[in-house]
Every structure is written in C-alpha cells, then in structure tokens.
Amino acid sequence: MAHGPAKGIGRWLFTTNHKDIGSMYLWFSFSMFIVGGFFAMLIRAELFSPGLQMMRPEFFNQLTTMHGLVMIFGAIMPAFVGLANWMIPLQIGAPDMALPRMNNLSFWILPVAFVILMSTMFMEGGGPNFGWTFYPPLSTTYAPDSVNYFIFALHIMGASSIMGAINIIATVLNMRAPGMTMMKMPMFVWTWLITAFLLVAVMPVLAGAVTMVLMDVNFGTSFFDAAGGGDPILFQHVFWFFGHPEVYIIILPAFGVISAIIPTFSRKPLFGYSSMVYATAAIAFLSFIVWAHHMFTVGMPLTGELYFMYATMLIAVPTGVKVFNWVATMFRGAITFETPMLFAIAFIILFTIGGFTGVMVAMAPADIQYHDTYFVIAHFHYVMVAGAVFSGTGAVYYWLPKWCGRMYDETMGKLQFWLAFIGFNITFFPQHFLGLAGMPRRYADYSLQFADWNMVSSIGSFIYGAAQILLLYNVIATIVAGKRVTEPKTWEGAEGLEWTVPTPAPYHTFSTPPEVK
C-alpha cells in the first residue's frame, strides 16, 4: 500500500485505477450532459413560439440529432459506466477492475469519438441532420458529407462500450470476494452484469448497421436502396435490434441504483431480492424480441404487427414487479427523505408514468396515432430523464460522501431536486397533450394550435436546465468545501461492502479480500 496516485496530468492519462477512471467517466458524462442540454435549450428556444426565429430547419435537425446522440452515448451511458467503475469493485470486495489497462483505453477513446462527432457541426454541409436513428435514404443518398465522421465516431463509441462491458463481466464473474455468491451481490452489480451482456450482444449490431450505411454511401452497395435490390426498412430492423436493448442498457443500471437507495432510506432490506434479479433478466431477454414495435407504421404484415404487440406488452410484467417491489420495500419502513431518496421516489413515480405510456404505445392500433409524435417524446423522456438521469443524480448524492469524504449541503441538494422535478414535469407533461393533439416530432416549426403548450414546455426546460447548473455547483461545493465525514457508513440504513471501507475511500481498497458471511 505504499504508493498512491501519480503526480500531475500523467495520473489521469495513464491511470489504471478504477476510482480515477470512474471519476473521469463521471466528469466526461457531466460535460456531455451540459453540451447535450445546451442543444436541447436551443431546440426549446426555437420552439418557444411558432415561426422560425433563431435558425434554419436544417440546423434544427442537426440539433435534434446531436442532442440524441450526445445524451445517449455521451451522457447517460458513460455516467453509469463511471458509477460501475467506482462502485462494482467496492461492492463485491475487489481491489480493482479485472482489466485495468483496457479500462483506461475504453475511457480515453470516448473523448476522441466526441471530438470527431462535434467537429462535424463545423464542416461544410453541416453535421448529421437525419435524427439519432439515422434512417436511410436520408442518412445515405441525402446525407451531408460529414456522415462518414459520424459513422467513425459511432464505431469508436461502440468499441469503448464493448470494452467497458467485457471488463465488467470479467470483474463480476472473477473478482468477487470469498463468500460473495452471485445471489448475494447488490442489485447494482446484478443489473450491470446483465447490462454488460446486452452491450456485448448489441453494440456489434450497431457497428454492422453503420458499416452498411458507410458502404451504401461510399462503395456503391445497395443494402438500403430499393433501386439496387435493397430495402430501407431492413435498416430499421437492424437498427432497432440494437436500439431496443439499448434502451434497457440505459435503464437497468438505473434500476440497480434505485434498488440501493430505497432500502437505505427505508431502513428495511430490499423486498423480493431474487424476484428483482429474475425480473431484470426477463426484461433483458424480452428486449431482444420486441424491436419492431418502433416500426408499427412501416407497413409490416398483420401477423408481424400482432406478434410485436404481444411481446412488447409482456415487458410490463417484469417491469411492474420491480416497481411493486420498491413500493413494498418502502411499506412499513422507517423512511427519511434525504436528497438521494427524493430522487429515488421521483424516479419510481415518473418512471411508472413513463411505463404507463409505454404500455399505451405498445398497443399497435393506438400507436398508429402516437407514433412519431410528441407523445412518444414525452414517453421516452419520462423513462430516460426521470428514469436514468434522476437515478444517476440520486446516485451521485448517495455516494459522493464516500468518494470525497465530504457531505453535500442537504438544503441545496433538496433545492436542486425540487427545481429538477418541477422543471422536468413542466417540460414534458404538456408534451403528452401536444402529441395526442397531433404534433409530430422533429418539427422545427408548428401550427398555431400547438403554441400554448410549446411555450409552457420551453419555460419548463429552462427551469430544468438551471437545475443542472445547481447540481454542478453542489458537487463542486461539496468537493471543495463540504463538511468532512469520516464514518465508513455515511447513511444509517446503508448496507454493503462499500460502507465498510474508510471514508473517503482510499486510493486502493480491498487489497486483502474481505470475508463475506
């Protein structure tokens, strides 16, 4: 235990320490969150009132595309990889990740990918403007030249994700402390293990899809061009075979975080641990067989449509089990409402609302009306933002004292929560109304009947945006000047190995494996 972190910039460039790499992932993720949020603010500013005020539709389309890509691949996914890096070794009693050098590589190629992706916005012809789903022929024949950079960037992000996933699988399967059997692992470790398998399975599919687009654009193939014997709908099948599991890649680790926070502040063990594990596995399995519910209007045969409707509706069952288990955990607990708990409770409520609208959009006939409208935008932001982002924010407040040995300011934390909660709902709840009333998504401008709710939504988004600045302030204020804490166990009701190491967690932990009873 003689040596600590290296000095200077080299500590960060060459580090193989899971805590350093975890921190870098989290800071990178937050910076991307700010960038993607800035794009969202521009979108909402343009949509504040009808008419084109700030930008051409061409640039608007670049913003929606980049907002999606940056938030999914730059903000949410790296945030949970960062949490995994920090917490998985601490939670299973391992000294580090199984493959520390690869860990370094998988982080450092990410900023490279995003520099490439962002640079397209300054190129002649502009950046990707075909939506984050890049349906051909809009992304092939009709794409700006920068599409090649977009493809390259996506390849690098995929490689980074696959390496991160392999590392997590290797760590969880090989590095558990003696006595830490699979069914004793914290839910966060379980959800990440399952997520990692999803990543390894579907990131190569995304790589295949972008490669076929690359071939169609540059080398005269016709995978997605009917004139050459291909089919544009084929792309959508391949893309969503990646895209649907991707949604669960984002949300499963969030489930894991919530399953840690709710028992801690209810002072009661997680209800139905084993059913939670099985439900997670069931959701992961189902995610592979439901992809075409994103394509109910492409003209699939009736039987295909029915199959994908039934399979999709099934997902509600294991997801429901998870929500019921969380509520049962709170039931007859001794609940306190610190900031992480507020985020976790908001998660359960808002994610469940997103789940309800999820069942609604799963019904194929009704989806004829919902598809590609603001109703869908509202649905997936309830799942992605109130789900993944709220859970990630809750996780930061929950583990921050363990990471830096300082306590955040509870009042400021609560203020940030309420600002985010209120801002989020003002932004996205009215979008349900807009979609049901007929406003299509990805519209740079809209008819007058949609004006009122768009204005409300824009105002809400500015509040939500401000809440993120406050989060940044809270985190920095805590790290720099928060009240020092030294108790290994920050929270009265917390359970798990991470609460047995000193606070702040030293640079090296569990050099000798702990004994788990």
Place this chain on the structure above:
Amino acid sequence: MLAKAELLFVRVLAPLLLLPLSAASFAEEGGMWREVLNMTPGVTEVSRTIYDLHMAIFWICVVIGVVVFGIMFYSMIAHRKSSGREAANFHESTAVEIAWTVIPALILIVMAVPATKALIHLYDTSEAEMDIKVTGYQWKWQYEYLGEDVQFMSELATPESEIYNNEAKGEFYLANVNNPLVIPVDTKVRFLITSKDVIHAWWMTDFGIKKDAVPGFINETWARVEETGVYRGYCAELCGQGHAFMPIVVQVVEKDEYQTWLQEKKSEAAAIRELTQKTFELDELMTQGEGVYNRSCAACHQANGEGIPPTFPSIKGSDVALGDVNHHLDIVVNGVEGTAMQAFGAQLNEVELAAVITYQRNAWGNDTGDAVQPIDVYNFKHGQ
C-alpha cells in the same frame, strides 16, 4: 422538512395530474380548430376504435396508478422515521410476488383482445371503392386518382413571410396546401402510399391513418370518412429540412360534388395539354416560372437562386443554367441520381417545366435570353 415535502407534492403534483381537466376550458378559449389535450375520436370507424382503445388503456393505467402511488404515498406519510416508526424487517413473500406477476398479465390479456380486433379491422383494405396513390416528395405530396387520369401535387400554401415572422400568421399556419386531396364521403378509399426520395409518413389523425411512405415500396391503408369537411394532417417521418412544411389537407365532399370536381380536374388536364402547343412570350414564361420556382425549387435552391452548397448547389451563374438547354432540361426532368435533386418530369406539366427553366435561365442576372417553350419540353421528354 417532510411536511414541506408533502406540501410541495400536494401543490405541485396534484395540479399536474389535474391539468388535463382544468386545461380543457383554456383550449376552447383559444378557438383553435382542435382541442389540444387529448386524442380526438375522428371521423372514421377506425379512428373511433383507436380512440376508444386509447381511453380504455388510459383509464386502466389511471386505476393502477392510483393503487400503486396510493400505497406509496401512504407509506411515505405513515411510515416516516420522524413519526417514530421502527422499520419492519420482512423482505420476501412468494405469494405476493406471484400475485403481482399474474394480475398484470391478466390485465394485459384483457387489453390485447380489443387491440387485436382493431388491428385486424384496420388492416383490411379489401373491397375498396376507389384507389388513390399517395407519393411523398421532399417536401410535398402527389395524389394520383388511379384509373381516372387525374394527378396533382399538393404543396404548403403558407407563405415564407409568415414562417419568418414578417407577417401575421393565418389560422391554418403550416396546415394549408395549394391543392387539397378531394375524396367522396361514405366511400371506402384505398390509399397506396410510396415515396420518390426519402421516407415520409402520411398521417391523417381524423382518419386514424399513419403509414410510412417508403421509396421503392408501396404500403396500403384505407379510410371510409363519414362526415364531409376539411381535415388536416402532417408528415410524421423525419424527411429533411422541409419535414414540418409538407402538411396534408383532405377535403371530404358529397359523392355528386366529388364527381363534378373530378370532371373539372379532367378538363383542366386537357386544357393544359392544349397549352403545350402554344408559344409563349419570355415575359409570360418568367412570371409563371417565378411562381413555379418558389413553390417547387426555392426550398432547396433558395429564392435568390444561391442554394445551400454543397448539398443544394447555386443556380445563379451556374454552368447548368448558362449552358446547354438540353442538359438543363435533363437535370430538371430526370433529376440527378445519388443526390437530393429530384426528377420533376412527373411532378410538373410541360408548361410549368418550360416556365421554370426559362425563369432559371434568366433570373438573378443569368440573362441568357432563352425562352424555353412547352413544346421543347414535350419533344425532349418524348425524344429521349
């Protein structure tokens, strides 16, 4: 703090949930042509079925939500630590787990039955009384009445000045077109939907129709509209910069009125064929050409002819506009494969093509003096 939190929940969350009710009045005040809160039942059997299904799922979700959130809020209020509660220690119950797996599954099966019926019904395109082919273009729709020799383009009628806020916006801002689709009431119309460039989606909320227009493939769907009137819809699949600017307007009329309209359209087509023989003055061509250009070309090549290079090249001072007429004709009539340049040969008639090419060759200081005549276009099309 908890009391404060509760208060905030009550003050913030409750109004949010009640918003749908309170806002109904607020939408009416605006006098807009559609209530902006919920789906509307529409004017076909299909759209009503979808609406009923939507409301049924909605209320089922509300009931489940009330139960789940009810228990949760009860726990948050009754089982607080600050009220001196000791936590219980139960954490397992197989019976309960089975119950909350089976009950939702049963609810889903109950919901799947009407959904299946509805889907089978809306997929039944058989026994249609007439067929209309709908073709998506960047960024307009073409309607072709199969077997009737009637076809026309339907484009946004909102002027740029309204879009760029130089003029007050009209009631049907971005929801009006130059040539609406006209169909008879109480008639089963089959729509054959395709695209000439990228994927679009033809969405008529009131008919319960949304179908992707996929280049190289033909999708079909249908509607039997029960009430006459003007209905409006939008393109629902991202199709490039003009995505928000290609609305759909369908005028549903009485059957005899439809026949009269169809005859008018046919004689219009005949008149235009006549005009193909006529020789026009340069001025006439320029005036008409400007109109066609602003409708069909300006979205990409811009009103000033300078385009947005490199995707949409400049016409002003370009080799094409200043060079050989036949090459110019070729590009406009047949398009340029592998680029965003569409083939306008089927979209515009001979007179319009002649006018717009003449306009491009003489506007913005191009000044070639060429007056391309409809007959030149006709000969080019038939000679190639």
